[in-house]
Amino acid sequence: MGLTEAKIQELAAAVDEAARKSEPLTMLTAEVPELTLEEAYTIQRVSMGRRVERGESVIGMKMGLTSRAKMEQMGVHNPIYGHLTDKMRLADGATIRVEDYCHPRVEPEIAFIMGKDLSGAVTAAEAMTAVEGVVAALEVIDSRYRDFKFTLIDVVADNASSTGFVLGSKVVAPEAVELGNLGMIMSRNGEVEETGSSAAILEHPARSLAALVGMLSERGEGLKAGQVVLAGGRRRRFICIPGIGWCWRWRGWGRWRWVRSRGLGEGKPPLCAHSIRFNRGAHRIRA
Ligand code: OOG
Ligand code: MG
Secondary structure (H helix, E strand, O other): OOOOHHHHHHHHHHHHHHHHHOOOEOOHHHHOOOOOHHHHHHHHHHHHHHHHHOOOOEEEEEEEOOEHHHHHHHOOOOOEEEEEEHHHEOOOOOEEEHHHOOOEEEEEEEEEEEOOOEOOOOOHHHHHHOEEEEEEEEEEEEOOEHHHOOOHHHHHHOHHHEEEEEEOOOOEOHHHOOHHHOEEEEEEOOEEEEEEEHHHEOOOHHHHHHHHHHHHHOOOOOEOOOOEEEOOOOOOOEEOOOOOOEEEEEOOOEEEEEOOOOOOOOOOOOOOEEEEEEEHHHHHOOO
16 A cells, blocks of 8 residues: 555655754665655655745756766665755865764765656766767765665655755766766875766766666656756765865866865854865866
8 A cells, every 4th residue: 555645745845944954864765665756756746846946946957876986885776866956065165074974975976967847767978969068077965864864765755865966067078078978087085985887877978868768758857948957976975074184086078176165154063064166176186
C-alpha cells in the first residue's frame, strides 16, 4: 500500500524544514521503512513546491551518484537527481559559514547551461545538441540527516543533499574542452592529493545529462532552455572544516579554490568561514 497524500505532505514538510533551518533530521526510512524511490521523488517535488511558495524558483537540476566511486559508497547502481533553486546559487567568491549547515561537503562539478528545451529518451549526443555552454562548477552539499546516515531513498527525498552551488565565470562551448576526458588535479592545503578525469562521470558527463532527461521523462517532465544542470561529483565529497583548503584544477579550463576558514570580525569569536573563489586567470594553467 502506498503512502497517503497527507503522509507525503508531512514528510515533505519535515525535509523542507530541516533544510530551511539546517536542523538534523531522522532518516525518513527509519519511520517509514516501506518508502519507495518513486515516493521519495514525490516528496522531493512537494518540498520544492514549498520553496516555490516562499518565493524561490527552480533554475535547474543536479545529478548525483554519477561516479562509480560514489555509487560504491552508497551501494547503488543508478544515479539520482535533485532540483536547484535560485536561492541555492552562491556568488563566485562568496563566503559561507560552516555553522549555517549540518554536514557541509564540497564537490567539484561540471555544469551544463541549456540552450534548448530537452525531453524524452535522448542519447548523450542528442542531449549535447541542446547544450549552449559548459562551465566549471562547485557544489556545496549538506545532507540534513542526523549523524550523516541515510539510504538512497532518504537522500532522494532530501533533494539529493542540495544546498548550494557556484558557477565559474568561464562558460565555454562544449567542444572547446575535452569534456569526456578532462584532466583534474586536486590538492589539499597546497599538496596534490588526487588526480583524475571527467570520464569518472558516467564515462562522459553528457551521459549524465541524457540519464537525467530520461529519468525526468518518466514523470512527463524535461529541461528548459536556460536551466543549469550539474553533472554530478567526480569522486568523493570533501569535508568543509577549518584548516583545510581544497583546490581543483581542470585541464585547460580553470581552477576552483575552496579557501581555508578564517576568523571574521574584530573582537568576535572567530567564525568558521570558507571563501569560494574561481580564479579567473587560472585557465592558463596546464595540468
Ligand atoms: C548525495 C548528493 C550527490 C553528487 O554529485 O554525487 C551529489 C550526497 O552525496 O550527499 O551531489
Ligand atoms: Mg554533486
